[in-house]
Amino acid sequence: MQEKQFEYSTLVSGSHRGMLCLIPLILLIGINIFLVYCGLMLFLGFGLRPLLEKTGLYRQVSHYFLVAQEKSSAKFMEKRAVRIDRKRRDDKYRRRRVKHPGLPKNW
Structure with missing residues (x-):
């Protein structure tokens, strides 16, 4: 048996189980909708994962x-480095200033 390339998240599997519980309600609405809904549920349950694995769509996405x-992270790290450099430069200039000798002592 082939190893699975991915697993559905708990949100997806929970929503699928919830949709399975709605099957009797869909049957009350109409037989045509029920047949389409059952086909959709069978595809989602048994056909979607093999389709994604065989076509390679999962790997591409x-x-x-x-x-x-990675691009977002690189932009964030670049902005962070600029912010750190700016803070160092500002701190250096703040500490470097010399008071004017004509000012009072505790100015």
């Missing part, structure tokens, strides 16, 4: 999310 996260 996760790669795009990883690249976007």
Whole structure:
């Protein structure tokens, strides 16, 4: 048996179980909607993961999310470095100033 490339999150699996509990209610609405709903639930339960794994869509999407996260992190680190340098420069200038000799002692 093939090893699974990913697992559904608890939110996704919980919502799928909740949708399964709605099947009797959907049956009361109409048989046509019930058949479509059951087909959708079967696809989500058994067909979506193999489809994502075989086509490689999961790897591509996760790669795009990883690249976007790295770019965001790089921008954040760059802004943080600029902020630290600015603070060091400001502190250096604040401590470097010499009071004018004409001012009172505790000015």
